[in-house]
Amino acid sequence: MPRRFSEAWTRALKEIRTSDWPELRYVPMLPFLTPPVPKVVREAFASAGRRLSVPAGQHFFGSTFVTDFILITSGLSGRYLAPNAAQAEGAGILALSTTGRFACGNLNFLSRRPTIGQYAAISDLEAVAVSHVAVDEILHMRRDLIRPLFTHIEVTNLSDRMAFGIMTLLSAISRYKCLLLTWAAYYGKFDDGWIVIPTPGRNAHVERVIGASSVTMDKLRAELQQTAGMERAGDFVRLRPEALQDVHDWMRRADHSSSMYGRPANVVAFLEDMLSDGLGPRPD
Template sequence: MADFFQNVCAAAKIRPNDPDEDLAFAVKADLSTRRSPAVSASAQPTFAGTRCLPIEDYFHRIPLVPWICPPLHPELLRLLENIGQEAVLAPGAQIYREGEPVSRFAVVKKGLVARKLGTYGAKSDNQIGLAGPGNIATGNLNIFSHRPAVGAYEAILPTSIVWCEHREFFEIARRNPDLFMLLATQCELSMLSDRLAFACLTLLNSEQAMKVVLLSWTSHFGHLEGDEVIAPRVLTRSIIRSVLGCSMGWVDRLAAEWRRNDVRRVEGGIVHYRLDILQEANEILCDLEEKVSGLPRPRDVRRYWQRS
């Protein structure tokens, strides 16, 4: 665990022939600058954190999206580096079963975790969120109340998580009010992300929701290159179907239409998304979020990858 934080801070390379290994989070804990470092064509997006920034400023630089919670703040990553331990999960391995007491705090180091109500792949399945590298593995699941888990929390790709017991984490957080406030803010924003996902599932048609899923995914794990956004080829049809709770046939028909219109182009282990489709998704979110919460959102989708 000694070099966990250094590994997480290194930009992950996209390897076209190994899509399950592509999903890696890169975070640069630059404590002296307000500006996020540039992202190269071979790296995932980076998020810069600083002790000088108020908590709300750090999170305001990362627009809130549904289904994927905000990345864990670098100071919380530092703490997990020191006190956590790593666990490797095969696809289908559960972090929490429904009804199991919640006693651990975990962050995804590699892979993908689903936070869902049903069994993955079942007809009634409806995932309420995804957690990739840098995300809390279980969203805001009862971190403060320690109540039993509702729904299942399991890996859907080969996954590594870093975890520690709540008791150990809170012993440190209680002695540091800023750290405690940071965790509370992280949990609150995770809850808002989930609520935004429920709003999308309730108020949007399937095609609108599909566009928003792509924006959520690429805003976390893609990078801007001209009029396209490039992301690892990890978001499969079955995952999209489960997130939206729609039929595989509908996903296939829409995917075929988008291929004909060159909306989404696959090259090996990476996917190119046309920027205009993501701009449409952002406009949907702008309209939806302002109706739901009255909060402003960047109107130009490029702002998601051009943080300052």
């Protein structure tokens, strides 16, 4: 049986600093963790769906054919890029999902095609399942949900695109820093110059997210202990946020200078913006 996460970790992941429409448009793209679902969509899906309790390690579907949106209400899930459940345990996770986010269902909503991946609970989780057919009916009656839902699907795809770029172009230490920066932006808390974040799953999950072996992960953690003072306490880690400046710079360049959702040049200022209201800088 997988070791359970602490209650403090579970509570930390339940925090949704923002996801109201239209503010979702001002959330900067971040990799490895899907963006929050707009509140208006969450509420509509919660009232129409069926409740699920999923133990850690269990898959939502027995194949790559996904028929429902799964909206997480508590816990952590992962998407394994693998054609069947037997391979999923050793395959990479390309994205994580937490409370207020879709675990799956967004990728093939219109096409109804197989998703080329498996979706599973990383921690014990609670969720709401709404079938694609039911969502068709909801959108027919609630046309005000169309733009928020499809904007969310689009920014999820952009988050995945950024993650693919990071996996292809950046070193292992930079990939790890990108994951830490994402979690710091959504779940971090400042503590006398440090940033404290809940761990993005167990060590094995982090290895699969960033495509690193356990040996490499030991080296990456040792490096961040030296350069960022990184320490772990239970299900949380703390580090100096300035150590994430280089990957923050990479993401700013990926945005391009013409982006209306520009990030502050300084990573600490960026995290202060995100942790105050969950939003990046808004255009005037």
